[in-house]
Structures are given as structure tokens and as C-alpha cells.
Amino acid sequence: MQLTRLIYCSKLCPLSTGSIEKILESSRRYNTSNAITGILLFNGTFFLQCLEGGRIAVNETYCRILHDDRHIESVLLSYETIDRREFGDWAMGYVAWTKDLRPIIRAYSITDEFSPYQLSGSSALGLLRELSTKVASC
Ligand SMILES: Cc1cc2nc3c(=O)[nH]c(=O)nc-3n(C[C@H](O)[C@H](O)[C@H](O)COP(=O)(O)O)c2cc1C
Incomplete structure (x- = not known):
């Protein structure tokens, strides 16, 4: 098995009525059966997500995610x-957006705003690594 890591970012679809809880519930269910692990950051507008697992499982999961109309403008970062x-x-570890994250986010941003589309692949990984200490226990 080729262990693979994929990181992408995307934007909440303005028309989406889905909730982050629903996304997490199905993500965790599918990921458990596909031996995928990872982390997701959502700030109310942008998603930054890392998927890790077997190459085929990661590709199939990302294809499903790409076709999900709850988000738009997905860009592969790494x-x-x-x-x-x-x-x-x-x-699927979830990092809930709180003001405590600001110093970490600022270290990876040009502006004060969280802008995942500007991250390099290695910065995206570095940011998620730092944020992994803040994963909610839900
Ligand atoms: C931001 C975001 C992240 C998601 N992350 C995952 C994930 O890690 N694993 C997964 O199986 N589905 C994830 N999903 C849900 C999939 O897009 C899809 O709804 C789910 O896999 C069920 O697929 P199906 O509707 O074809 O059965 C995510 C969706 C969104 C919008």
C-alpha cells in the first residue's frame, strides 16, 4: 500500500444548508471503513482538510468530496x-474556529485573515500540524 497524504482547501457553498456536524458524521463513518485519517479546519467560510491513507482510498475519497455541492472552489494544495x-x-479530527487560533493562523498568513488558497503545500501541512493540538474531542 502506498501511504498517501492529500491536502486541499475549499469554500462553503453560499447556498449550502448542510452543517459541519453532518459533514463530520459522514466523513468519520466513511473514513473509518476506508482506513482514512485526517484533520479538518473550518472557519465558517473556508475548509482546509488533510486526508491520509492508502493511495486508492485517498483518491476515491477526494473524488467524492470534490463532487459534494456543500462546498465550491476546491484547490489541491499538496x-x-x-x-x-x-x-x-x-x-477526521475537527479544529473548531476560535480566537485562540489567531496567533497560529497569523504566522501562516500574509494578512490577518485566514486565506488557505495562498498556502504552499508545506505551509498547509505545518499549519495543520500546529492546529492538531486544538482538535475538539467531539
Ligand atoms: C468539506 C468536506 C469534507 C468532507 N470530508 C470527507 C471525508 O473526509 N471523508 C468522506 O468520506 N467524505 C467526506 N465528505 C463528504 C463527501 O463529500 C460525501 O458526502 C460522502 O463521502 C458520502 O458520499 P456519497 O454521498 O457519495 O455516499 C466531506 C464533505 C465536505 C463538504
């Missing part, structure tokens, strides 16, 4: 073969 998982503790 795709690589890895030796070990960085976010292996979570079927």
Missing part, C-alpha cells in the same frame, strides 16, 4: 507519498 501518518489519531 499530494505526496508518505512514510507515516501525521494525523493518525482521528478518522
